[in-house]
Amino acid sequence: MPDHNFSEPQRQSGVGLVLIFATSLYHIARNLWVIIIYFAFKDLDQRTVFMAGGAILLVLLLSLGYSILYFLNFKFHIDEKNEEFVLQKGVFSTDVINIPFEKIQQVNFRRNILQRIIGVYSVVVETAGSQEKEVEIKALSGEKANALAEKLMARAEEERAEKVEDNQVEAAAAIPPATGKPLPQWEHKVSMFTLVKLGLTSNYLRGVGIIMAFYFTLREQFMFNEELSAQLQEPEAYLTQGGYAFIIFLLLVGMLLTVGETLIKYFGLNLQKYKDTLQVEMGLRNNTRVNLRASRIQLLQVLTNPIQKKMDLYQVNISLASSEDDLDKNQVKIVGLPPGVVKQVKDYFYESGIEENFRISPSKFLLFRKISRGLIPLAVISVFLIFYPQVMFLSWILGVASVYVVLMVVYNYFHYKKLQLGISKEFLIRHSGVWVQKEEYLEIFRLQAVSVSQPLWYKRRGLCKLTFHSAGGDVNFPMVSKAKVQPVLNYLLYKIEVTERAWM
Incomplete structure (x- = not known):
């Protein structure tokens, strides 16, 4: 060259x-x-x-x-x-x-x-x-x-x-040259079939929402014709004339939209690990090639859901240093990775390995608060029905309310059980998520500050909310006993003060 x-x-x-x-x-x-x-x-x-x-x-x-x-x-x-x-x-x-x-x-x-x-x-x-x-x-x-x-x-x-005390200069070749390019230490390509599976198991209801919004916008603007308008205003007639087929059609089209969006965004997704950089290339309409160095990584997230987990599909989000409020703009998302490749990515970024010494769980008051907030819509509807009792049948309301309460309680219970903060000598690991399960990894030496907030009713119960600040985003942990986390806070603040490693 x-x-x-x-x-x-x-x-x-x-x-x-x-x-x-x-x-x-x-x-x-x-x-x-x-x-x-x-x-x-x-x-x-x-x-x-x-x-x-x-x-x-x-x-x-x-x-x-x-x-x-x-x-x-x-x-x-x-x-x-x-x-x-x-x-x-x-x-x-x-x-x-x-x-x-x-x-x-x-x-x-x-x-x-x-x-x-x-x-x-x-x-x-x-x-x-x-x-x-x-x-x-x-x-x-x-x-x-x-x-x-x-x-x-x-x-x-x-x-x-030059600003690092040991004066160890990292290798200069952040991007392999076009000619004489060295062979990667390992490489992983995400196939089209994997992207299709990913699109089918992702949130395709968003595609349904787009279609419905488009449909009702047209209906509002043009009102179609009188016959169709009459059908839309009569649910029974609508359902007897293919309404269920229309709903199934919407779901299928929503899935196709999500699959298409996934294919366009992540087409040709390819990871290549060289000595000092991880190169990520993807995209059909807008092709992007990013070179990630371990020293630049501020925060790493690993996500999956139960269906994708059965298929060995994981997503890795990598947050880089950013001075903007919108940290998602400085995040690299790598999808459709099997567990082995996820481990290779983590091993490259974190050579020392990740081991949790213990975990902290939130207070049971968090579960109580979430269930209480979930009951607010029922209270509002009950007040409304007091003034308008003729709107719906009581038996139908009780049935829907019972199902809602059961699902809401079960969901919040599992949300509470999944939410945990892992602590090790070098890492903070936040576990969360019911359907979309997420693990967030933050190296302690990259911490810039730790915020402890106590609203009035938190203070009466000896609780606090923790926010761990880094250049790649914040990690929050709500409603935890202050007495339980005080030794951890002392350790983290000590590490922030004495660390000599450059955080970027």
Whole structure:
């Protein structure tokens, strides 16, 4: 691979002009779609067609001119003297973004369909605490993109390593180069069949909700016809004329929507473990390639549900350092993994292993509070029926209420039993979930603070709510005995003060 010199300001690949122009046209069409549809379906005279054609030609020329200027003014380089990555962009005003090497967290790749066609990559530089959360260069060749990412991550690692007392520099090659690429230590590809199984066992009721919302929106706007409207207002007639088949149809379409969404989002999901990085690539419409280093991982979650567990399907969510409130935006989700691969991922991120010394359970008052809150809807309905007793039959109400109470109590009981906080010398592990079962792993040295809150009625019972803060998100644990967790809190606060390991 040629040794690319990034010390001098340089532009994107020449074909990037096509991408900029296409993006510009897309934004114009999205903002003017009403006018486009109007002219498409209206019978226009020759003069109007001529004027509309002239306007379209003018817009195309202006858009092309803007795209050329944007392409020419978009430059980037590596400033070794000031130890930063510099990016300049803008047409009417010039923005210069300076990112110190030590602020660079990740350098990832993205590709949409057009970028695949013209053979370019988007290089996304994710940062922490700088003026921009992420900086994107949308059109670089694969070779140049790999070289830039490699140099940026190498310089970022060197800068951070200088601040570590033992001065151990991690390996520089965060992204394997396009040529002469070393073989991965292990690799796992998620098959199409696995993604289909995942989609079928996921929350397909969301797809049903989308269909129902679309259906009733159309009904509200257009009211269909009088015959259909009458059927919709008469449940008995509706059910006798294929209502059950319609419900089954909705469920099937909802499942298909969820399967399709899963296939598009996670198509080609591939994990490759190299010496110092775990490379994750996925996506059909928007292909993303992320390189994860163990030193960047702040919080790790492992999720499954009973059906997926029987099929050996697990999901791993990896939270990176973020300065934003919306931490989901900085989370990498890897789905459809068997238990063996989940263990390999955990072993890479946590070389010391994860062993729990003991667990803490919440107070029984948590179960009491959840059941009490679950009874509030019944109380509201009861008050309503006092004033409107003619609305429903009493026997029907009692039957529905009994089923609701039983299900609500059972659900909250299992929620209470599953909620536990595991403690070890190096880890906090939070267990939770009834249907979607979740385990969250947080290394103690990555803790930034521990919050202890006590509302008035918590205080009277000697209870508190714990919040463990990290750069990758917070881990909450509600309603626990303060006397029981005080020794743990003392230990955690001590570790926060004395640890010398860099948390990112």
